[in-house]
Amino acid sequence: MRAPGPAAGLVADHCHKLIGLLGPAAESTLRDIVAQCGQPLRVLLVGDVSTGKSTLLNALLSDSRAETAFKETTSRVTWYHGPHLGALGLPDPSHRAVAAGFPLADRLVLGDSPGLNTSSENPDETRRMMGGGDLAGAAAAFVCVLGTGLVSGLWAKHLEGLAALSAGPFDLVGNMVLVMAKIDLIDDDIGNLERRTRDSTPLAFRFAGVNQLMAAAARTGAVDGRTLAxxxxxxxxxxxxxxxxxxxxxxxxxxxGLFSDTDLKAFEDSVGAPELLPELVRATADMDHPSAVAAVFERMSGLAALESVLADIAEDADLFTTTAVLLRLRRLAARLPDDPAAQVRSAIAAVTSSRQYQDLWPRAAARLMRHTSVGDGLDPDDLDTALRLLSGLTCPPAAAAAALTRWSARSADPFADSRTRHLARLVQDAALRVLAEPGSEETP
Incomplete structure (x- = not known):
C-alpha cells in the first residue's frame, strides 16, 4: 500500500489529538477520518438499479464478488480493499468490508452502494455518502454508472451535488467519473457518446464507456472452452x-443442435448485444486458448480506459483525500458546541496554513488545466510545460524560463479572471523553483 500523503497525514495527526479532547459526539467521525487518511483513495460506485453497477464492480475486482441481477440486490455499502490492509476502518457501522486482491488494490478502496432509483430504504445509505448526506466526504472520488442515453435531470442534480461536495477551496475537478453503461446497446461511437453526454451537463467530469458484460467475462473466468467452441x-x-x-x-x-440452451445463454451473457459478434468472431480467429480470447473481450469492453482514469485519479490521492476529510471536519465543527467546534476549526486552520497543504495547490491547478476549459487556447507545448511544472515533473530550464515569461504576462493581465491569474501565479512559482535548482543555466 502507498503511504499516506503528507497533507492527509497531517490531518490524521491533528485528528488523533482531537479524539481525546472532544468526547463521544465527535469520536466516530474523527476515527474514520484518521482511517481514511491512511487508506488508499476511497472511490464509491453509485448508480441506479439495473445499470450494471455490480457487474462493473466484479470486472474491476476481477472476481464475482457482487451479486448481479435485473433487480435491487445491493442493500448496504460494501468496501472492497486489498488483503494487505488488514481490518479496514469504515465510515459507518452499517457498512461492511471485504478483502479482495484486485488490480488497483494498492491504489484504491472500492465501495459498492445501493441503487438510487428504488422505493426501498436502501438508497438512503447511498445518499448519506453524497452531497448533503451525513457521511459526505467519506468517499473522495465517485464513479457514477449511468444507464444508456444522456444524463437525466435527476442525475444532473445528483452530479451537481457531488461536484459542489468535491470542489473544496481548490475548485477541484477530476475525481468524478461518468461511466456510460452497456455501450453495446447504444448505436453510436464512444466519441460522439462522450460529446453528447458533456453537452447535457455543464459539469466537469471524466468519462468512460464500458460493456460490463464483456469486461466481467474477461476478468472473472467466464471466457472458457465453451466460449471458444x-x-x-x-x-x-x-x-x-x-x-x-x-x-x-x-x-x-x-x-x-450444436449447443445447449445453457451454453448459449452463458455466451450471450458474456457478450452483450449480438451486433458485436462479427467483430468478436474476426478478432479471435486462429485463437485456441481462452486467455487470448479473454484479452479480446477485455479490449472490446473499454474497461482498460476506465482503469486508466482511476489510476490517474489515484496519483493525486493526497489532494482528493485531504479535500474530502477537511470537508468532513468543517461539517463536524458546524454541529458541535462552540468550544469543541473552535478546536476543530483551529486544527483545520493549522492544516490549511501548512506547507503540506500549500503544496497541493499546483496539483489542483494541473487538474483544472487538464479537465476544464482553462487550458483551451493554449499552445500544446505551452500547456504541456505548464502541466509538467505544476505536477513536479522534470522540466528543462530553458522551457521553464520561457514558461515563466508567458505565465507572468498572464498573471498580470487585468482582463483575465481571478482563477486564471491564480493558476498563472502557480505556474510562475513552479518555474522559479526549477530555475533556482543547482545546475540551472537560466536565470529568472
Whole structure:
C-alpha cells in the first residue's frame, strides 16, 4: 500500500489529538477520518438499479464478488480493499468490508452502494455518502454508472451535488467519473457518446464507456472452452458474412443442435448485444486458448480506459483525500458546541496554513488545466510545460524560463479572471523553483 500523503497525514495527526479532547459526539467521525487518511483513495460506485453497477464492480475486482441481477440486490455499502490492509476502518457501522486482491488494490478502496432509483430504504445509505448526506466526504472520488442515453435531470442534480461536495477551496475537478453503461446497446461511437453526454451537463467530469458484460467475462473466468467452441461454430456458419444478426434468438437458431440452451445463454451473457459478434468472431480467429480470447473481450469492453482514469485519479490521492476529510471536519465543527467546534476549526486552520497543504495547490491547478476549459487556447507545448511544472515533473530550464515569461504576462493581465491569474501565479512559482535548482543555466 502507498503511504499516506503528507497533507492527509497531517490531518490524521491533528485528528488523533482531537479524539481525546472532544468526547463521544465527535469520536466516530474523527476515527474514520484518521482511517481514511491512511487508506488508499476511497472511490464509491453509485448508480441506479439495473445499470450494471455490480457487474462493473466484479470486472474491476476481477472476481464475482457482487451479486448481479435485473433487480435491487445491493442493500448496504460494501468496501472492497486489498488483503494487505488488514481490518479496514469504515465510515459507518452499517457498512461492511471485504478483502479482495484486485488490480488497483494498492491504489484504491472500492465501495459498492445501493441503487438510487428504488422505493426501498436502501438508497438512503447511498445518499448519506453524497452531497448533503451525513457521511459526505467519506468517499473522495465517485464513479457514477449511468444507464444508456444522456444524463437525466435527476442525475444532473445528483452530479451537481457531488461536484459542489468535491470542489473544496481548490475548485477541484477530476475525481468524478461518468461511466456510460452497456455501450453495446447504444448505436453510436464512444466519441460522439462522450460529446453528447458533456453537452447535457455543464459539469466537469471524466468519462468512460464500458460493456460490463464483456469486461466481467474477461476478468472473472467466464471466457472458457465453451466460449471458444461457440466462436468457432459461428465462424463456420455459411451465413456469417451476411451478419450482424438482429437478435440472440436468431443466433440460437443458426446454432441449433450444436449447443445447449445453457451454453448459449452463458455466451450471450458474456457478450452483450449480438451486433458485436462479427467483430468478436474476426478478432479471435486462429485463437485456441481462452486467455487470448479473454484479452479480446477485455479490449472490446473499454474497461482498460476506465482503469486508466482511476489510476490517474489515484496519483493525486493526497489532494482528493485531504479535500474530502477537511470537508468532513468543517461539517463536524458546524454541529458541535462552540468550544469543541473552535478546536476543530483551529486544527483545520493549522492544516490549511501548512506547507503540506500549500503544496497541493499546483496539483489542483494541473487538474483544472487538464479537465476544464482553462487550458483551451493554449499552445500544446505551452500547456504541456505548464502541466509538467505544476505536477513536479522534470522540466528543462530553458522551457521553464520561457514558461515563466508567458505565465507572468498572464498573471498580470487585468482582463483575465481571478482563477486564471491564480493558476498563472502557480505556474510562475513552479518555474522559479526549477530555475533556482543547482545546475540551472537560466536565470529568472
Amino acid at each position: 461457440v466462436l468457432d461454430a459461428l465462424r463456420a456458419l455459411p451465413s456469417f458474412e451476411a451478419w450482424p444478426p438482429e437478435s440472440w434468438p436468431e443466433v440460437a437458431d443458426d446454432l441449433s
